[in-house]
Amino acid sequence: MVAMILVTGATGTIGSEVVRQLVARGEKVRALTRDPERAELPPGVEAARGHHRDVGSVAAAMAGVDCAFLVGVFGPEDRESDRGMAEAARAAGVRRIVKLSAIMAGDPRTGLGGIAHGRGEEAVRESGLEWVILRPSVFASNTLSWAEALRSGEPVPNMLGSGRQGVVDPRDVAEIAVAALVGPGHVGRTYTLTGPETLSPQDQAAALAEVLGGPVELRDLTPSQTRELLVASGWSEESAEGMLRSVRFVAEGGNAVVTGDVEEVLGRPARTYRQWAEDHKEAFGGG
Template sequence: MVAMILVTGATGTIGSEVVRQLAARGDKVRALTRDPAGARVPHGVEVVRGDYLDPGSLEAALSGVTAAFLVGVPGPGTRHDADLVAAVRAAGVPRLVKLSAIGTGDPDLGPTASWHVEGERAVRDSGAEWTILRPSSFASNTLSWADAIRAGEPVPNLTGDGPQGVVDPRDVSEVAVRALVEERHAGETYTLTGPETISVPGQAAVLSEILGRPLTARDLSAEEIREYALGWGMGDEAADGLLVATAFVRRGGNAVVTPAVPDILGRPARTYREWARDHKGMFGEA
Protein backbone atom coordinates (compact mmCIF):
# COMPACT_ATOMS: atom_id res chain seq x y z
CA MET A 1 0.00 0.00 0.00
CA VAL A 2 1.28 3.47 -0.83
CA ALA A 3 2.17 5.26 2.39
CA MET A 4 3.07 8.74 1.11
CA ILE A 5 2.78 10.15 -2.40
CA LEU A 6 4.87 13.14 -3.42
CA VAL A 7 3.43 15.37 -6.13
CA THR A 8 5.85 17.78 -7.80
CA GLY A 9 4.47 20.65 -9.85
CA ALA A 10 1.69 20.53 -7.27
CA THR A 11 0.21 23.94 -8.15
CA GLY A 12 0.17 23.40 -11.92
CA THR A 13 -2.61 22.26 -14.24
CA ILE A 14 -2.01 18.54 -13.81
CA GLY A 15 -0.25 18.44 -10.45
CA SER A 16 -2.96 20.37 -8.61
CA GLU A 17 -5.62 18.01 -9.94
CA VAL A 18 -3.53 14.96 -9.01
CA VAL A 19 -3.28 16.35 -5.47
CA ARG A 20 -7.04 16.94 -5.35
CA GLN A 21 -7.91 13.46 -6.60
CA LEU A 22 -5.47 11.70 -4.28
CA ALA A 23 -6.75 13.66 -1.30
CA ALA A 24 -10.34 12.79 -2.24
CA ARG A 25 -9.33 9.11 -2.19
CA GLY A 26 -7.94 9.50 1.30
CA ASP A 27 -4.31 8.95 0.30
CA LYS A 28 -1.47 10.64 2.17
CA VAL A 29 -0.17 13.39 -0.10
CA ARG A 30 2.83 15.69 0.06
CA ALA A 31 2.70 18.65 -2.34
CA LEU A 32 6.03 20.06 -3.49
CA THR A 33 6.14 23.73 -4.41
CA ARG A 34 8.64 26.56 -4.41
CA ASP A 35 6.10 28.77 -2.62
CA PRO A 36 4.25 26.87 0.13
CA ALA A 37 2.60 30.06 1.38
CA GLY A 38 0.82 30.52 -1.93
CA ALA A 39 -0.31 26.91 -2.35
CA ARG A 40 -4.01 26.12 -2.13
CA VAL A 41 -4.47 22.44 -1.39
CA PRO A 42 -7.20 20.25 0.13
CA HIS A 43 -7.34 19.74 3.86
CA GLY A 44 -4.88 17.16 5.10
CA VAL A 45 -2.35 17.60 2.29
CA GLU A 46 1.18 18.29 3.50
CA VAL A 47 2.82 21.20 1.67
CA VAL A 48 6.60 21.34 1.54
CA ARG A 49 9.06 23.69 -0.09
CA GLY A 50 11.23 22.20 -2.78
CA ASP A 51 13.28 23.48 -5.67
CA TYR A 52 14.97 21.30 -8.30
CA LEU A 53 17.99 23.58 -8.06
CA ASP A 54 18.29 22.98 -4.31
CA PRO A 55 19.10 19.28 -3.71
CA GLY A 56 18.84 19.71 0.04
CA SER A 57 15.19 20.74 -0.22
CA LEU A 58 14.42 17.70 -2.37
CA GLU A 59 16.05 15.35 0.11
CA ALA A 60 13.80 16.58 2.89
CA ALA A 61 10.68 16.44 0.70
CA LEU A 62 11.38 12.83 -0.31
CA SER A 63 11.68 11.47 3.22
CA GLY A 64 9.31 8.52 3.65
CA VAL A 65 7.89 8.81 0.12
CA THR A 66 6.85 5.57 -1.59
CA ALA A 67 5.55 6.99 -4.89
CA ALA A 68 6.30 10.24 -6.71
CA PHE A 69 4.66 12.14 -9.53
CA LEU A 70 7.35 13.94 -11.49
CA VAL A 71 6.59 17.15 -13.39
CA GLY A 72 9.72 18.60 -14.95
CA VAL A 73 10.23 21.98 -16.58
CA PRO A 74 10.49 21.24 -20.31
CA GLY A 75 12.79 23.20 -22.56
CA PRO A 76 16.07 22.97 -24.41
CA GLY A 77 19.02 21.97 -22.28
CA THR A 78 17.10 21.62 -18.99
CA ARG A 79 18.18 18.97 -16.48
CA HIS A 80 15.35 19.32 -13.99
CA ASP A 81 14.04 15.80 -14.57
CA ALA A 82 17.45 14.18 -14.33
CA ASP A 83 18.29 16.07 -11.13
CA LEU A 84 14.93 15.21 -9.61
CA VAL A 85 15.24 11.53 -10.51
CA ALA A 86 18.73 11.47 -9.00
CA ALA A 87 17.29 12.76 -5.73
CA VAL A 88 14.41 10.27 -5.93
CA ARG A 89 16.83 7.43 -6.59
CA ALA A 90 18.99 8.42 -3.64
CA ALA A 91 15.90 8.43 -1.42
CA GLY A 92 14.94 4.93 -2.57
CA VAL A 93 11.44 5.86 -3.77
CA PRO A 94 10.07 2.63 -5.29
CA ARG A 95 7.48 4.00 -7.76
CA LEU A 96 7.73 6.91 -10.21
CA VAL A 97 5.22 8.41 -12.62
CA LYS A 98 6.61 10.98 -15.05
CA LEU A 99 4.56 13.53 -16.97
CA SER A 100 6.08 13.76 -20.46
CA ALA A 101 4.52 14.84 -23.77
CA ILE A 102 3.16 13.28 -26.93
CA GLY A 103 5.73 12.80 -29.68
CA THR A 104 8.72 12.64 -27.36
CA GLY A 105 11.66 11.33 -29.35
CA ASP A 106 9.98 11.79 -32.76
CA PRO A 107 12.50 13.60 -35.00
CA ASP A 108 9.72 14.93 -37.26
CA LEU A 109 8.44 17.00 -34.34
CA GLY A 110 11.68 18.95 -34.20
CA PRO A 111 13.63 20.18 -31.17
CA THR A 112 10.68 20.04 -28.77
CA ALA A 113 10.64 16.25 -29.16
CA SER A 114 13.91 16.08 -27.22
CA TRP A 115 12.77 18.10 -24.21
CA HIS A 116 11.60 15.06 -22.21
CA VAL A 117 13.98 12.45 -23.64
CA GLU A 118 16.58 12.77 -20.90
CA GLY A 119 13.96 12.76 -18.18
CA GLU A 120 12.26 9.66 -19.58
CA ARG A 121 15.61 7.90 -19.78
CA ALA A 122 16.43 8.81 -16.20
CA VAL A 123 13.11 7.42 -15.00
CA ARG A 124 13.53 4.16 -16.93
CA ASP A 125 17.06 3.75 -15.58
CA SER A 126 16.12 4.65 -12.01
CA GLY A 127 15.67 1.10 -10.75
CA ALA A 128 12.17 1.99 -9.54
CA GLU A 129 8.82 0.90 -10.93
CA TRP A 130 8.01 3.57 -13.51
CA THR A 131 5.19 4.79 -15.72
CA ILE A 132 5.50 7.53 -18.34
CA LEU A 133 2.53 9.62 -19.45
CA ARG A 134 2.63 11.37 -22.82
CA PRO A 135 -0.49 13.55 -23.08
CA SER A 136 -1.57 15.28 -26.26
CA SER A 137 -2.50 18.97 -26.36
CA PHE A 138 -4.51 19.97 -23.26
CA ALA A 139 -8.05 21.23 -23.68
CA SER A 140 -7.15 23.87 -21.09
CA ASN A 141 -4.64 25.44 -23.48
CA THR A 142 -7.57 27.32 -24.99
CA LEU A 143 -7.92 29.30 -21.76
CA SER A 144 -5.18 31.46 -23.28
CA TRP A 145 -7.89 32.69 -25.64
CA ALA A 146 -9.99 34.20 -22.86
CA ASP A 147 -8.78 37.80 -23.23
CA ALA A 148 -9.29 37.74 -27.00
CA ILE A 149 -12.78 36.28 -26.59
CA ARG A 150 -13.78 38.89 -24.00
CA ALA A 151 -12.50 41.62 -26.33
CA GLY A 152 -14.44 40.20 -29.29
CA GLU A 153 -11.24 39.46 -31.20
CA PRO A 154 -10.31 36.34 -33.21
CA VAL A 155 -8.50 33.67 -31.23
CA PRO A 156 -4.87 33.05 -32.28
CA ASN A 157 -4.33 29.92 -34.37
CA LEU A 158 -0.80 28.53 -34.38
CA THR A 159 -1.60 25.19 -36.04
CA GLY A 160 -3.96 25.93 -38.93
CA ASP A 161 -6.42 23.12 -39.65
CA GLY A 162 -4.16 20.49 -38.09
CA PRO A 163 -6.25 18.19 -35.90
CA GLN A 164 -5.05 16.91 -32.52
CA GLY A 165 -6.35 14.38 -30.02
CA VAL A 166 -7.02 17.14 -27.49
CA VAL A 167 -7.20 15.68 -23.98
CA ASP A 168 -8.94 16.89 -20.83
CA PRO A 169 -6.34 17.53 -18.09
CA ARG A 170 -8.67 15.88 -15.59
CA ASP A 171 -8.33 12.62 -17.51
CA VAL A 172 -4.54 12.92 -17.53
CA SER A 173 -4.56 13.51 -13.78
CA GLU A 174 -6.86 10.56 -13.17
CA VAL A 175 -4.57 8.29 -15.16
CA ALA A 176 -1.62 9.62 -13.14
CA VAL A 177 -3.42 8.75 -9.91
CA ARG A 178 -4.06 5.21 -11.13
CA ALA A 179 -0.40 4.82 -12.07
CA LEU A 180 0.67 6.08 -8.65
CA VAL A 181 -1.51 3.66 -6.68
CA GLU A 182 -1.80 0.58 -8.95
CA GLU A 183 1.00 -1.88 -9.73
CA ARG A 184 -0.35 -2.87 -13.17
CA HIS A 185 1.05 0.23 -14.91
CA ALA A 186 4.71 -0.46 -14.12
CA GLY A 187 6.93 -0.29 -17.21
CA GLU A 188 4.24 1.31 -19.39
CA THR A 189 4.47 4.42 -21.57
CA TYR A 190 0.99 5.75 -22.28
CA THR A 191 0.08 8.27 -24.98
CA LEU A 192 -3.03 10.01 -23.63
CA THR A 193 -5.57 11.62 -25.94
CA GLY A 194 -9.18 12.58 -26.08
CA PRO A 195 -11.71 10.44 -27.98
CA GLU A 196 -11.46 12.41 -31.23
CA THR A 197 -9.23 14.82 -33.10
CA ILE A 198 -10.15 18.48 -33.34
CA SER A 199 -8.46 21.53 -34.85
CA VAL A 200 -8.23 25.07 -33.47
CA PRO A 201 -11.09 26.24 -35.73
CA GLY A 202 -13.07 23.24 -34.50
CA GLN A 203 -12.44 24.18 -30.88
CA ALA A 204 -13.41 27.77 -31.61
CA ALA A 205 -16.67 26.53 -33.17
CA VAL A 206 -17.45 24.46 -30.06
CA LEU A 207 -16.75 27.42 -27.79
CA SER A 208 -18.87 29.68 -29.99
CA GLU A 209 -21.83 27.38 -29.55
CA ILE A 210 -21.34 26.94 -25.79
CA LEU A 211 -20.72 30.64 -25.08
CA GLY A 212 -23.47 31.79 -27.42
CA ARG A 213 -21.32 34.29 -29.29
CA PRO A 214 -19.55 34.28 -32.65
CA LEU A 215 -15.90 33.24 -32.53
CA THR A 216 -13.34 33.10 -35.28
CA ALA A 217 -9.72 31.94 -35.41
CA ARG A 218 -6.92 33.87 -37.10
CA ASP A 219 -3.95 32.01 -38.52
CA LEU A 220 -0.65 33.39 -37.26
CA SER A 221 2.37 33.75 -39.51
CA ALA A 222 5.67 32.14 -38.56
CA GLU A 223 6.96 35.44 -37.24
CA GLU A 224 3.79 36.01 -35.21
CA ILE A 225 4.09 32.51 -33.73
CA ARG A 226 7.64 33.26 -32.71
CA GLU A 227 6.58 36.56 -31.11
CA TYR A 228 3.75 34.72 -29.37
CA ALA A 229 6.22 32.22 -27.91
CA LEU A 230 8.57 34.94 -26.74
CA GLY A 231 5.60 36.61 -25.08
CA TRP A 232 5.03 33.40 -23.09
CA GLY A 233 8.53 33.78 -21.73
CA MET A 234 10.20 31.26 -24.02
CA GLY A 235 13.79 31.88 -25.06
CA ASP A 236 14.90 32.13 -28.67
CA GLU A 237 15.82 28.45 -28.94
CA ALA A 238 12.51 27.26 -27.50
CA ALA A 239 10.58 29.67 -29.74
CA ASP A 240 12.35 28.32 -32.81
CA GLY A 241 11.48 24.79 -31.68
CA LEU A 242 7.84 25.77 -31.33
CA LEU A 243 7.83 26.93 -34.94
CA VAL A 244 8.86 23.46 -36.08
CA ALA A 245 6.36 21.77 -33.75
CA THR A 246 3.41 23.88 -34.89
CA ALA A 247 4.28 23.18 -38.53
CA PHE A 248 4.28 19.46 -37.67
CA VAL A 249 0.78 19.75 -36.21
CA ARG A 250 -0.37 21.83 -39.17
CA ARG A 251 0.67 18.96 -41.48
CA GLY A 252 -1.46 16.52 -39.49
CA GLY A 253 1.45 15.00 -37.59
CA ASN A 254 -0.40 15.03 -34.26
CA ALA A 255 -3.70 13.61 -35.53
CA VAL A 256 -3.48 10.79 -32.98
CA VAL A 257 -6.17 9.10 -30.91
CA THR A 258 -5.34 6.23 -28.56
CA PRO A 259 -7.50 3.98 -26.33
CA ALA A 260 -5.26 4.51 -23.30
CA VAL A 261 -7.60 6.74 -21.27
CA PRO A 262 -10.71 4.53 -21.59
CA ASP A 263 -8.66 1.35 -21.16
CA ILE A 264 -7.16 2.61 -17.89
CA LEU A 265 -10.17 4.45 -16.47
CA GLY A 266 -12.92 2.11 -17.69
CA ARG A 267 -14.96 4.95 -19.19
CA PRO A 268 -14.78 7.13 -22.32
CA ALA A 269 -12.27 9.94 -22.45
CA ARG A 270 -13.86 13.36 -22.09
CA THR A 271 -14.38 15.37 -25.27
CA TYR A 272 -13.28 18.95 -25.81
CA ARG A 273 -16.96 19.88 -25.74
CA GLU A 274 -17.33 18.42 -22.24
CA TRP A 275 -14.28 20.32 -21.01
CA ALA A 276 -15.49 23.59 -22.58
CA ARG A 277 -18.98 23.21 -21.13
CA ASP A 278 -17.54 22.64 -17.64
CA HIS A 279 -15.23 25.67 -17.90
CA LYS A 280 -17.28 28.15 -19.89
CA GLY A 281 -17.36 30.62 -17.00
CA MET A 282 -13.60 31.09 -17.32
CA PHE A 283 -14.07 32.64 -20.77
CA GLY A 284 -16.63 35.20 -19.62
CA GLU A 285 -20.19 34.26 -20.49
CA ALA A 286 -22.28 36.53 -22.66
Protein backbone atom coordinates in the same frame (compact mmCIF):
# COMPACT_ATOMS: atom_id res chain seq x y z
CA MET B 1 0.37 3.34 7.87
CA VAL B 2 -0.65 5.32 4.78
CA ALA B 3 2.29 5.75 2.40
CA MET B 4 3.43 9.27 1.48
CA ILE B 5 3.02 10.36 -2.15
CA LEU B 6 5.05 13.29 -3.48
CA VAL B 7 3.55 15.45 -6.22
CA THR B 8 5.92 17.80 -8.01
CA GLY B 9 4.45 20.62 -10.07
CA ALA B 10 1.70 20.51 -7.47
CA THR B 11 0.05 23.80 -8.41
CA GLY B 12 0.10 23.23 -12.18
CA THR B 13 -2.60 22.04 -14.55
CA ILE B 14 -2.10 18.32 -13.92
CA GLY B 15 -0.31 18.37 -10.58
CA SER B 16 -3.05 20.33 -8.81
CA GLU B 17 -5.69 17.89 -10.04
CA VAL B 18 -3.54 14.91 -9.01
CA VAL B 19 -3.28 16.40 -5.53
CA ARG B 20 -7.03 16.97 -5.35
CA GLN B 21 -7.87 13.44 -6.48
CA LEU B 22 -5.34 11.82 -4.15
CA VAL B 23 -6.71 13.74 -1.18
CA ALA B 24 -10.25 12.72 -2.13
CA ARG B 25 -9.06 9.09 -1.92
CA GLY B 26 -7.64 9.64 1.54
CA GLU B 27 -4.01 9.38 0.47
CA LYS B 28 -1.16 11.09 2.32
CA VAL B 29 0.22 13.80 0.02
CA ARG B 30 3.28 16.05 0.01
CA ALA B 31 3.23 18.87 -2.55
CA LEU B 32 6.45 20.35 -3.94
CA THR B 33 5.90 24.03 -4.67
CA ARG B 34 8.07 27.12 -4.96
CA ASP B 35 5.83 29.19 -2.71
CA PRO B 36 3.97 27.14 -0.06
CA GLU B 37 2.46 30.27 1.50
CA ARG B 38 0.64 31.17 -1.72
CA ALA B 39 -0.15 27.63 -2.88
CA GLU B 40 -3.86 26.83 -2.63
CA LEU B 41 -3.60 23.24 -1.44
CA PRO B 42 -6.39 21.08 -0.02
CA PRO B 43 -6.50 20.68 3.77
CA GLY B 44 -4.15 17.99 5.05
CA VAL B 45 -1.59 18.30 2.24
CA GLU B 46 1.98 18.74 3.41
CA ALA B 47 3.69 21.55 1.49
CA ALA B 48 7.40 21.25 0.69
CA ARG B 49 9.25 24.30 -0.57
CA GLY B 50 11.31 23.57 -3.68
CA HIS B 51 11.64 23.41 -7.42
CA HIS B 52 12.43 20.60 -9.83
CA ARG B 53 15.71 22.30 -10.86
CA ASP B 54 16.85 22.60 -7.22
CA VAL B 55 18.28 19.14 -6.53
CA GLY B 56 18.65 19.78 -2.81
CA SER B 57 15.01 20.73 -2.35
CA VAL B 58 13.87 17.73 -4.39
CA ALA B 59 16.03 15.39 -2.32
CA ALA B 60 14.57 16.79 0.91
CA ALA B 61 11.03 16.44 -0.40
CA MET B 62 11.66 12.78 -1.35
CA ALA B 63 12.44 11.74 2.24
CA GLY B 64 9.99 9.11 3.46
CA VAL B 65 8.13 9.02 0.14
CA ASP B 66 6.79 5.78 -1.33
CA CYS B 67 5.64 7.04 -4.77
CA ALA B 68 6.37 10.25 -6.66
CA PHE B 69 4.71 12.09 -9.52
CA LEU B 70 7.34 13.86 -11.61
CA VAL B 71 6.62 17.03 -13.56
CA GLY B 72 9.94 18.45 -14.64
CA VAL B 73 10.04 19.65 -18.25
CA PHE B 74 8.72 23.11 -19.04
CA GLY B 75 11.30 24.19 -21.61
CA PRO B 76 14.76 23.54 -23.09
CA GLU B 77 16.41 24.54 -19.81
CA ASP B 78 14.85 21.48 -18.15
CA ARG B 79 16.70 18.87 -20.21
CA GLU B 80 18.10 17.10 -17.15
CA SER B 81 15.41 17.85 -14.55
CA ASP B 82 13.83 14.40 -14.71
CA ARG B 83 17.19 12.70 -14.30
CA GLY B 84 17.91 14.74 -11.18
CA MET B 85 14.52 13.91 -9.71
CA ALA B 86 14.82 10.21 -10.56
CA GLU B 87 18.24 10.05 -8.93
CA ALA B 88 16.91 11.80 -5.83
CA ALA B 89 14.02 9.34 -5.70
CA ARG B 90 16.33 6.35 -5.91
CA ALA B 91 18.62 7.75 -3.20
CA ALA B 92 15.63 8.32 -0.91
CA GLY B 93 14.30 4.78 -1.33
CA VAL B 94 11.20 5.76 -3.31
CA ARG B 95 9.49 2.68 -4.73
CA ARG B 96 7.61 4.03 -7.78
CA ILE B 97 7.80 7.09 -10.00
CA VAL B 98 5.19 8.29 -12.48
CA LYS B 99 6.59 10.62 -15.13
CA LEU B 100 4.39 13.17 -16.90
CA SER B 101 5.88 13.26 -20.39
CA ALA B 102 4.33 14.35 -23.69
CA ILE B 103 3.01 12.71 -26.82
CA MET B 104 5.75 11.97 -29.37
CA ALA B 105 8.42 12.44 -26.68
CA GLY B 106 11.91 12.07 -28.09
CA ASP B 107 10.87 12.78 -31.68
CA PRO B 108 13.17 15.63 -32.85
CA ARG B 109 10.38 16.98 -35.06
CA THR B 110 8.46 18.00 -31.94
CA GLY B 111 11.02 20.59 -30.87
CA LEU B 112 13.21 21.07 -27.83
CA GLY B 113 10.50 20.24 -25.30
CA GLY B 114 9.84 16.87 -26.94
CA ILE B 115 13.55 16.10 -26.98
CA ALA B 116 13.82 17.01 -23.27
CA HIS B 117 10.88 14.74 -22.44
CA GLY B 118 12.59 11.93 -24.34
CA ARG B 119 15.67 12.32 -22.18
CA GLY B 120 13.49 12.38 -19.11
CA GLU B 121 11.84 9.12 -20.11
CA GLU B 122 15.27 7.52 -20.52
CA ALA B 123 16.23 8.63 -17.02
CA VAL B 124 13.02 7.19 -15.56
CA ARG B 125 13.43 3.86 -17.33
CA GLU B 126 17.06 3.62 -16.22
CA SER B 127 16.30 4.54 -12.60
CA GLY B 128 15.96 0.98 -11.32
CA LEU B 129 12.63 1.93 -9.72
CA GLU B 130 9.10 0.94 -10.66
CA TRP B 131 8.05 3.43 -13.33
CA VAL B 132 5.05 4.52 -15.37
CA ILE B 133 5.18 7.08 -18.18
CA LEU B 134 2.24 9.22 -19.26
CA ARG B 135 2.33 10.83 -22.71
CA PRO B 136 -0.66 13.19 -22.98
CA SER B 137 -1.61 14.97 -26.16
CA VAL B 138 -2.46 18.69 -26.11
CA PHE B 139 -4.60 19.70 -23.12
CA ALA B 140 -8.15 20.95 -23.62
CA SER B 141 -7.30 23.59 -21.01
CA ASN B 142 -4.80 25.22 -23.37
CA THR B 143 -7.72 27.10 -24.88
CA LEU B 144 -8.08 29.02 -21.62
CA SER B 145 -5.45 31.24 -23.23
CA TRP B 146 -8.22 32.33 -25.62
CA ALA B 147 -10.32 33.84 -22.83
CA GLU B 148 -8.77 37.32 -22.78
CA ALA B 149 -9.18 37.79 -26.53
CA LEU B 150 -12.77 36.55 -26.40
CA ARG B 151 -13.66 38.91 -23.56
CA SER B 152 -12.18 41.76 -25.61
CA GLY B 153 -14.14 40.74 -28.69
CA GLU B 154 -10.95 40.04 -30.64
CA PRO B 155 -9.99 37.06 -32.82
CA VAL B 156 -7.88 34.40 -31.11
CA PRO B 157 -4.32 34.09 -32.49
CA ASN B 158 -3.85 30.66 -34.09
CA MET B 159 -0.34 29.40 -34.79
CA LEU B 160 -1.30 25.80 -35.63
CA GLY B 161 -3.10 26.28 -38.95
CA SER B 162 -5.63 23.47 -39.28
CA GLY B 163 -3.45 20.82 -37.61
CA ARG B 164 -5.53 18.18 -35.84
CA GLN B 165 -4.69 16.78 -32.40
CA GLY B 166 -6.22 14.28 -29.98
CA VAL B 167 -7.16 16.96 -27.45
CA VAL B 168 -7.28 15.43 -23.95
CA ASP B 169 -9.03 16.60 -20.79
CA PRO B 170 -6.47 17.24 -18.01
CA ARG B 171 -8.83 15.57 -15.54
CA ASP B 172 -8.46 12.29 -17.42
CA VAL B 173 -4.68 12.60 -17.36
CA ALA B 174 -4.71 13.28 -13.61
CA GLU B 175 -7.05 10.37 -12.95
CA ILE B 176 -4.70 8.02 -14.78
CA ALA B 177 -1.73 9.46 -12.89
CA VAL B 178 -3.49 8.66 -9.63
CA ALA B 179 -4.26 5.13 -10.81
CA ALA B 180 -0.60 4.67 -11.77
CA LEU B 181 0.60 5.96 -8.40
CA VAL B 182 -1.62 3.85 -6.17
CA GLY B 183 -2.92 0.95 -8.24
CA PRO B 184 -1.57 -2.32 -9.64
CA GLY B 185 -1.00 -3.28 -13.25
CA HIS B 186 0.70 -0.13 -14.54
CA VAL B 187 4.40 -0.64 -13.81
CA GLY B 188 6.54 -0.56 -16.94
CA ARG B 189 3.73 0.88 -19.06
CA THR B 190 3.90 3.94 -21.32
CA TYR B 191 0.43 5.37 -21.92
CA THR B 192 -0.32 7.74 -24.79
CA LEU B 193 -3.31 9.75 -23.59
CA THR B 194 -5.69 11.43 -26.03
CA GLY B 195 -9.29 12.44 -26.29
CA PRO B 196 -11.74 10.36 -28.36
CA GLU B 197 -11.22 12.32 -31.60
CA THR B 198 -8.78 14.57 -33.39
CA LEU B 199 -9.69 18.24 -33.51
CA SER B 200 -8.29 21.23 -35.36
CA PRO B 201 -8.25 24.70 -33.76
CA GLN B 202 -11.24 25.47 -35.98
CA ASP B 203 -13.09 22.45 -34.55
CA GLN B 204 -12.35 23.59 -31.01
CA ALA B 205 -13.47 27.14 -31.82
CA ALA B 206 -16.74 25.83 -33.25
CA ALA B 207 -17.40 23.65 -30.19
CA LEU B 208 -16.60 26.49 -27.81
CA ALA B 209 -18.82 28.88 -29.78
CA GLU B 210 -21.74 26.49 -29.41
CA VAL B 211 -21.15 26.22 -25.67
CA LEU B 212 -20.82 29.99 -25.19
CA GLY B 213 -23.59 30.92 -27.60
CA GLY B 214 -21.43 33.40 -29.47
CA PRO B 215 -18.73 33.54 -32.16
CA VAL B 216 -15.17 32.36 -31.56
CA GLU B 217 -13.03 33.72 -34.38
CA LEU B 218 -9.45 32.70 -35.12
CA ARG B 219 -6.65 34.77 -36.66
CA ASP B 220 -4.07 32.60 -38.40
CA LEU B 221 -0.46 33.58 -37.76
CA THR B 222 2.51 33.16 -40.08
CA PRO B 223 5.69 31.60 -38.64
CA SER B 224 7.31 35.03 -38.37
CA GLN B 225 4.25 36.41 -36.57
CA THR B 226 4.32 33.42 -34.23
CA ARG B 227 7.99 34.02 -33.42
CA GLU B 228 7.32 37.71 -32.74
CA LEU B 229 4.40 36.84 -30.46
CA LEU B 230 6.43 34.31 -28.47
CA VAL B 231 9.43 36.58 -28.01
CA ALA B 232 7.19 39.52 -27.06
CA SER B 233 5.60 37.37 -24.36
CA GLY B 234 8.98 36.55 -22.81
CA TRP B 235 10.22 33.47 -24.68
CA SER B 236 13.93 33.27 -25.47
CA GLU B 237 14.96 33.04 -29.11
CA GLU B 238 16.03 29.42 -28.54
CA SER B 239 12.72 28.49 -26.97
CA ALA B 240 10.74 30.31 -29.66
CA GLU B 241 12.63 28.48 -32.39
CA GLY B 242 11.96 25.17 -30.68
CA MET B 243 8.27 26.00 -30.41
CA LEU B 244 8.15 26.87 -34.11
CA ARG B 245 9.44 23.39 -34.88
CA SER B 246 6.69 21.90 -32.74
CA VAL B 247 4.07 24.15 -34.35
CA ARG B 248 5.14 23.05 -37.80
CA PHE B 249 4.93 19.39 -36.73
CA VAL B 250 1.34 19.84 -35.55
CA ALA B 251 0.29 22.00 -38.49
CA GLU B 252 1.51 19.30 -40.89
CA GLY B 253 -0.60 16.63 -39.15
CA GLY B 254 2.12 14.99 -37.09
CA ASN B 255 0.04 14.93 -33.92
CA ALA B 256 -3.23 13.67 -35.43
CA VAL B 257 -3.27 10.66 -33.09
CA VAL B 258 -6.04 8.98 -31.09
CA THR B 259 -5.47 6.03 -28.78
CA GLY B 260 -7.66 3.94 -26.50
CA ASP B 261 -5.33 4.18 -23.50
CA VAL B 262 -7.62 6.45 -21.46
CA GLU B 263 -10.52 4.03 -21.83
CA GLU B 264 -8.25 1.04 -21.13
CA VAL B 265 -7.10 2.46 -17.80
CA LEU B 266 -10.29 4.17 -16.62
CA GLY B 267 -12.84 1.76 -18.03
CA ARG B 268 -14.83 4.57 -19.67
CA PRO B 269 -14.46 6.72 -22.79
CA ALA B 270 -12.17 9.72 -22.67
CA ARG B 271 -13.94 13.03 -22.12
CA THR B 272 -14.56 15.14 -25.22
CA TYR B 273 -13.37 18.71 -25.71
CA ARG B 274 -16.98 19.83 -25.66
CA GLN B 275 -17.46 18.24 -22.22
CA TRP B 276 -14.44 20.15 -20.98
CA ALA B 277 -15.76 23.39 -22.49
CA GLU B 278 -19.18 22.91 -20.89
CA ASP B 279 -17.56 22.42 -17.50
CA HIS B 280 -15.31 25.50 -17.87
CA LYS B 281 -17.48 27.98 -19.76
CA GLU B 282 -17.45 30.40 -16.82
CA ALA B 283 -13.73 30.94 -17.44
CA PHE B 284 -14.62 32.40 -20.83
CA GLY B 285 -17.39 34.60 -19.47
CA GLY B 286 -20.17 32.13 -20.25
CA GLY B 287 -23.12 31.68 -17.89
